[in-house]
Amino acid sequence: MSTKYRIAIIGSGPAGLSAASRAAVLGLTHVLLEKTDHLSDTIYKYQKGKHVMATPSQLILRSDVDFGAGKREFILDTWDSQTGDHKVNVRYHSEVKAIEGERGSFNLQLTDGAVIEAETVILAIGTQGNPNLMRCDGGGLPHIQYTLDDPGAYIDEHIAVIGAGDAGIENALGLAADPEQRNTVTIVNRNAEFTTAKDANIKALLAARDSGRVIVRTGTTPTLVEPGFITYDTPDGEAKVKCDRVIARMGSAPPRKFIESCGVEFTSEDRVAFPKLSPSFESTKQGIYVIGALAGYPLIKHCMNQGYDVVEFINGNNALKPADEPILEAKFKDLPGRKSVEEWLEFLRSNITILNGLTPLQMREFMLDSEARFYRSGETIFERNDPGSSLFSIASGSVEVLIDAHDATKIVPINTGSIFGEVGLISGRRRGATIRAGEDSICVEISRTAALKLQSSVPAAKRAIERIATERQLLQLFGSGLVSSDLTEVLDNSEIQTVSAGKPVITEGDEGDDMFIIRQGSMIVERKIAGKQVFLSYLPAGSYVGEMALIGNTRRTATVKAAVKSEVIKLDGTAFKALLEMKPELLARIKSDMASRQDLNAFIEAKKDSFSSVVDMYSNVANFLVENGMGEATDVLLIDESLCVGCDNCEKACADSHEGLSRLDREAGRTYAHLHVPTSCRHCEHPHCMADCPPNAIHRGPDGEVFIDDTCIGCGNCQRNCPYGVIRMEAEPPKKPGLLSWMLLGMGPGPGEPSKKWSYKNADPNVEKPKKAIKCDMCSGIDGGPACVRACPTGAAIRVSPEKFLTVAKLEGEGG
Amino acid sequence: MDRQAAQSGRVQSDGTHEGFLRHANFRWLKIATMISLLAIVSYLIIDVQPRHNGGSWYGYTLGSIGVLMILWLSLLGIRKRRMSRGHWSLKAWTSAHAYLGLSLIVIGTLHTGFQLGWNVHTLAYVLMMIVILSGIWGISVYATVPKIMSANRDQTTEAQMLASLRSIDRQLHDAAQPLDQNHAELVRGSLDQDPFGGGIIRRMTNRYPACKTIAAHEKIMLVTESAPRTRDDPLEKVASLLGRKRAILARTRKHLQLKAMLEIWLHFHVPLTFALIAALIAHIVSVFFYW
Incomplete structure (x- = not known):
């Protein structure tokens, strides 16, 4: 081992091979270390023919290797041939087990015993190549595998699939799909229940079990693997069974241990934390650079750009501007004052507290x-009742909050460095007040995703946002001439609590005088009347409860429980009482709210006596809807099945309003008392689909609708994350002939979504249409509103918000 | 519509379901009643000599109104399928269609001046009445069947019903392997038969006397009922599978029957409308030809 390389690059994914190509083009001595026998294993393992997308589209690719959206095979071929053309020095079958030394002289020890010397190291290993391994005895045997490329390749085998997540279930079903293969497939789940898999997969697995095609073992762990046999620890004791092949699908994790052993620090103890990095991607260990998915950039284009940049930095090109420079320049170009991008970034960073x-x-x-x-x-920043989930911060100047919708003179100022709009961020509800600039101001609008990222990476920012948010929520909720200094004691004794769905914050009959403000999610209020829990009301985020016991000095008069996973601010009863004594107006205000709630309770109790069955029905329907996601919905499609004639015109209208694909399934979904909740988007307050979208393509639109934009890469994360199964992955079908040509000449498939067969037959063979995620966008931008409702011939379909539907007004209407 | 919605132009209901018959507090029922009353009163007041007939100025007026209404009513078929933008509601259209259609009984009949005979004019009148009758049939079906259908399907979809039938068929196929020739033939009969075949009458009446699944189940039950229950008797397993298949078949057949009831009237209503329009053209042309 005489050669000492200038750069050693570990991992040949998009980031690594882009870095190696740059090094080769610059003529730097380098080596690209790849664990397997081919480049870019993660993309190599994509299923055959998968369409790979290139986002974010506005980002310019800066790399010596080409990349554009296309088929997996084409991309891999391009990379293979171009790395060859650049004469990149690749060393296959090279897994690094340790890195020792300092900048200028690192020793990389490989698992095959070789040692490679390098001045600098680039870690581009991503997070995929690190599946969780079988830890039992015999876990290293060769018939254990961690992937399954072709389920059709195994015949007459006893196969154990370990792990019943989606990957495990799909593998097991694939292996058992064709009885001609005569495989005996067992799937092993550590828990008694399937917690991580999609509902559809679980159902398919249970059906396969019932028909005897797959053996399902739950509450079971493998304890010993031997050639030909496997031993399990089952709830009924130990079991040794035949087994020719083990497929372990137990998830994967970032290889943190290895990276930390190299001397690299992470930003936090969090499981998903990334390494600490300088602007030139250098880690806390000098001379070791981290790029790509491991640095927190999962998109291929980012990875490739970073590969290029990092090699330029190592080569001493410190003047290199990052590839995102033009994007940032465009963002800053309308601001007054000539500053460079770096100066602007520093200006914002130092002026805004969080x-x-x-x-x-x-x-x-x-x-x-x-x-x-x-x-x-004087310019308006946003209006009261505008939808919006972004957070604003003030870099210079100040803004004014119009706290009273009817009186424009009532204003509260917010000064430089502070934030506003946090209510929309936290609760996902509409804006509570109009905000306008008090003087010429520069504000930063922080998207919801950026704000969440900020809060998780900077705990101080999280605390600051929470405190301000709580204070403002109290001021807004109670108004009554309160100022922030009044609230100091209450805030000091407040606490944010997370409540899981169905758990009570207040239980009827208990002692207690704390107040609760619903910060996120929603709650339902119930009371036991004549031995039955009766639904009293639905409380959206932004409401408060607990005042009856506090003011009346009684025990709790009703049970308040979370409809969905919620967050409440708990206000200490004693501190709040002190505040009430100081502020008689506030006391009066709360007393009047309390009186109207008591009236409501009395009304329902009275009804219960005379129309017991009506109240029970109302209560049951409310509970049914809450169980079906109403609690986190902002707008939901409901079908009255006593009116629905099953014409499916809603689905047809939906398809015809949206490039030929229906975003709702009328027939599927739950029904109670003829009230049907079809499979269609509920536009959740905190959409589960938004949680993990690599290109950040899911947004909340101006009418409160949650929609997916064109940058969708078709990864399917949102589909997996949606608990209601309302997102489909489909390619856009070809254009249909018009309605009249269908009616008069019989051309085309007619109204509604064309059949798969027709789409396939009429597709343009020269255009490749990738599968993308599609979901209801509430017909945003379509004059007249949701097509499903407009197209219902009988009035069975309506769209409502939960506050509108779960009101006692329904009871009055039906109870007579 | 509340203030918020008005701002954004978004359509959101106040949270109550209102069927097409009740739409807008029976707006179209009121309008149709007004039209009918107006027609009847004017018929009584206006003295046409020698007697009321389709050829008087009054007759022409009623006839023109009638034909325009018929043409507009038939446009519902296009409105339903044309998903254009704009603030229209198909429910309002259906409501108007039903009530204005009913008012045609009055307008059409008064237009004839009660002069009926064996000619093309009466043909148009009779066709119109049949179309309206089929419409009344449709309304009555729409008012009663959806509830029954919803209760019958009990949260399962048609696709799920068919899928569970297929799944049971697969299990039956496997379970029947150890059976003797006679019993295996019975199961094969159940597997090979299209359980929904037999035409529209079967489907509408929901009577399937030749159903081989029911026959197989009953014959095998005769054997298993009298035999002692053993744990691994394949015949017991087949019997229980056939029992399940029978239950799912019953639900699916009921579902298909109700679905057919919701649709079949349209197979009269729509073609007869085309016939009516053709007869109307003949009626109008002949009137002007013999002017």
């Missing part, structure tokens, strides 16, 4: 998801 803790690299990333805007004095 951004103080960010590194320059984090700041850059942060601004990519955020917008800096200049507002003239």
